[in-house]
Amino acid sequence: MVQAKVxxxxxxxxxxxxxxxxxxxxxDITVQVKDNKVSKxxxxxxxxxVFLHAHExxxxxxxxxxxxxxDLAVEEAAQLLARANNPLIYGLAATDVDAQKKCVELADLIxxxxxxxxxx
Amino acid sequence: xxxxxxxxxxxxxxGEVKNRADLIIFWGSNPxxxxxxxxxxxxxxxxxxxxxxxxxxxxxxxxDIRKTPSVKYSDEFIQIKPGNDYEVFTVMRMxxxxxxxxxxxxxxxxxxxxxxxxxxxxxxxxGVLFFGQGITETKGKHQNSTAIxxxxxxxxxxxxxxxxxxxxxxxxxxxxxxxxxxxxYPFAVNFGKGYPRFNPGEFSVVDxxxxxxxxVAVIVAAEPIDHLPYAAAKHLENIPTIVLxxxxxxxxxxxxxxxxxxxxxxxxxxxxxRMDHIPIKMQAVLESPWPKDDIPLSTIIxxxxxxxxxxxxxxxxxxx
Numbered sequence: 001m002v003q004a005k006v007x008x009x010x011x012x013x014x015x016x017x018x019x020x021x022x023x024x025x026x027x028d029i030t031v032q033v034k035d036n037k038v039s040k041x042x043x044x045x046x047x048x049x050v051f052l053h054a055h056e057x058x059x060x061x062x063x064x065x066x067x068x069x070x071d072l073a074v075e076e077a078a079q080l081l082a083r084a085n086n087p088l089i090y091g092l093a094a095t096d097v098d099a100q101k102k103c104v105e106l107a108d109l110i111x112x113x114x115x116x117x118x119x120x
Numbered sequence: 121x122x123x124x125x126x127x128x129x130x131x132x133x134x135g136e137v138k139n140r141a142d143l144i145i146f147w148g149s150n151p152x153x154x155x156x157x158x159x160x161x162x163x164x165x166x167x168x169x170x171x172x173x174x175x176x177x178x179x180x181x182x183x184d185i186r187k188t189p190s191v192k193y194s195d196e197f198i199q200i201k202p203g204n205d206y207e208v209f210t211v212m213r214m215x216x217x218x219x220x221x222x223x224x225x226x227x228x229x230x231x232x233x234x235x236x237x238x239x240x241x242x243x244x245x246x247g248v249l250f251f252g253q254g255i256t257e258t259k260g261k262h263q264n265s266t267a268i269x270x271x272x273x274x275x276x277x278x279x280x281x282x283x284x285x286x287x288x289x290x291x292x293x294x295x296x297x298x299x300x301x302x303x304x305y306p307f308a309v310n311f312g313k314g315y316p317r318f319n320p321g322e323f324s325v326v327d328x329x330x331x332x333x334x335x336v337a338v339i340v341a342a343e344p345i346d347h348l349p350y351a352a353a354k355h356l357e358n359i360p361t362i363v364l365x366x367x368x369x370x371x372x373x374x375x376x377x378x379x380x381x382x383x384x385x386x387x388x389x390x391x392x393x394r395m396d397h398i399p400i401k402m403q404a405v406l407e408s409p410w411p412k413d414d415i416p417l418s419t420i421i422x423x424x425x426x427x428x429x430x431x432x433x434x435x436x437x438x439x440x
Contacts, residue, residue, distance in 0.1 A: 003129040004405075018402040020385025021171045023287035023395035024134075024155045031405045037403065043241075044156035049233075050386065054406055057368040070379075077362045078376045078423035080336050085316040086312065088334035090325045091342025092298075093289035095381075095389025095413055096402065102417035103340055107162050109421055111312045113334065116295035117288070119324040120309045120347060 010035050012024040020094070081110050093117035121296065121306050122262040122320055127269030132282050133396045136246075138169035140280070141435070143244035145237075147183045148205065148254020149286045152190040158286070159193055163250065170245065171241040181237065184254060198237070201228035203259035209267035210236070212238055216274040230413040242278035252286040290385070294393035337361045340413060341384075345370040364413050381413035388412045 004012035017029040031051055032040035038051040061073035068076075081087055089112045092100045107114040137144075144163045151158045162167060164175055171177035182194040189205055191197045200208060211226045215238045241247045249272065257266045268283050275281035284428025287293050294439050295307040307316035308325075322328055325344070328334055329352035337356055341364065345353045356374060361376040366383040382388035387408035391399050 012150055012289065014403065016404045017384060017405060018392070018400055019143045020163035020383075020392065020402055021226040022157045023290055023393075025290055025314070025392060025394040025400050025402075026161065027400060029343045036407050044158060044241045048333060051405070054383060054386045056341050058408075059363075059365055059368055059372055059378050061380060062375070062378040064376060070410075070416075073377050073379050074419050077338070077379060078319075078420045078427065079415075080360050080362065080377070080389075081338070081420065082427040084422045085337040086333055087338065088325065088328055089338045089340065090344060091340040092295035093292035093342060094290065094384075095341035095398075096384040097294050097298050097325065098390060099340065099417065101302060102263055102414040102421070104299060104302040104420050105311070106338070106417055107311050107314075109424060110239050112310075112326075112338075113164075113323050114299065114303070114311065115323065115325040115330055116299065116307050117342060117347075119293050119320060119385050120326065 004033070006014065006079075007032070011039070019043050020048045020051060021050045036097060084112075087112040089114045123265030126262075126266045127273065129269045129272060129283055130276060130281075131284075131397070133398055134163075137282070137284075137396075138162045138166045138171070140170050140251055141191070141244075141282075142171065142180050142247040143181075143247035145181045145183065145241075145249040146190060146194070146286075147245070147249055147251045148185075148188045148256075148258070149250055149252025150188040150254075151250070151252075151286065152186065152188065152193060154252065155286060159190075162247070164193055167430050172282055178239065181240075189372055198229055198233060204228065205255055205264045206259065206267050208259040209232065209264070209271050213267070216242070216271065241275050241281060244279045244281065246280040246282070247275065248282045248284060248287050249254055250284050252289070257286070284396065291392035293397055294391070294399075295355060297393055297397065320334070325337045326352045329353070332358075335359055335370075339360075339363045339371055340417075341365060341377075342381070343369045344373050345374060363397050364411070366408070369422065379416050380410040381416065382408045382410055393432070 004014045011034045014031045017031045018027045019029050029043045041048050041051040060067050061070045063076050089103050089107050122166035167174040171353045178192040181196045182191050185202045208227040272281050300306050303316035308320040308323040310317045310323040332355050360376040362377040363372050364379045364381050373379050384390040384403035386402050387406045390402050393399050
């Protein structure tokens with residue numbers, strides 16, 4: 001986490017935050033966080049959408065629509081991929097470069113097709 | 121991407137655009153809605169070294185099939201008939217090379233307008249043509265972008281001229297860069313033979329799914345159910361799909377396995393590439409209970425290696 005200005009006990013202000021929405025990657029956003037929720041952000045409407053709703057609709061580890069432990073979800077994924085004949089790994093456009101590199105490593109290991117959003 | 125490989129293109133950062141460009145063309149791109157601050161930070165009102173008066177020092181042209189919200193921020197709006205981009209760029213290349221076609225209208229645009237536009241591009245101190253999905257997602261697809269890159273090449277004989285795509289997702293440029301760095305190819309790569317092979321049309325996601333070839337899918341930080349053509353996306357419902365995403369999406373609805381992860385740039389630090397290929401370090405402002413997405417991916421990789429070595433042992437036992 002970057003150094004934040006502490007306003008009061010529960011409120012912090014982060015300056016020069018980068019907005020992860022579009023590829024303009026504005027790096028001058030000020031984000032106010034209260035109780036681990038974004039309470040104020042000064043970006044465009046798309047940026048506001050990212051930060052103000054960041055805590056909504058979070059996913060949980062699931063298999064077939066049923067909530068499971070994190071380890072079980074990861075194990076199920078590994079089992080499926082270990083037995084796959086022609087797997088596909090797709091996406092990568094909305095995460096950071098470390099995750100993208102891991103996707104390449106996984107694709108190499110399992111002989112997968114690897115594609116990103118450039119192809120659509 | 122294919123267009124870039126066919127045509128090649130001169131590059132510059134958005135900082136150079138801000139400081140030098142006096143002609144900005146948005147073609148099939150609506151930054152007022154898709155990249156709202158692009159205009160104020162780099163391409164419109166931003167003040168730069170050679171543009172001390174900001175907006176007054178730039179001529180902004182919008183070319184689109186309809187009057188988009190970006191038009192009100194422009195000096196000139198040129199309305200083109202849908203699906204005619206390739207034809208118009210071919211004619212613009214003709215004009216640039218001294219051939220005037222015997223016609224009054226091209227793709228719904230008066231010929232004189234195109235002659236004036238080409239003249240403006242030739243005389244610009246630095247011209248930048250930003251093109252968006254109106255070019256890449258219409259009839260002609262990557263051939264449109266190829267025509268744009270070739271037009272840009274023609275213009276560099278007369279002025280500094282750039283043709284830059286308005287990339288969408290915040291790190292779609294990074295995904296291309298990382299794949300290039302790791303595999304040698306920017307997208308549509310297959311590792312089936314143990315080494316990377318590149319073939320758009322064969323290993324690209326839409327084509328693979330339309331042929332119903334994948335038997336398992338891993339979706340990392342993407343929304344194929346929403347963004348891919350319906351017939352292609354439908355195959356993901358019929359095979360086990362593993363989704364790594366911080367948020368519920370239409371794709372998590374059809375997923376067999378959902379693995380929650382931190383949101384890069386919101387709840388975890390990370391690096392992303394801006395549309396001009398500049399890597400930018402993102403910060404975290406919130407806390408999330410889940411790990412960053414490369415951690416479950418590493419666990420999966422290690423687990424698969426273990427499963428395989430165990431299988432090898434049992435197979436070896438049988439053979440003996």
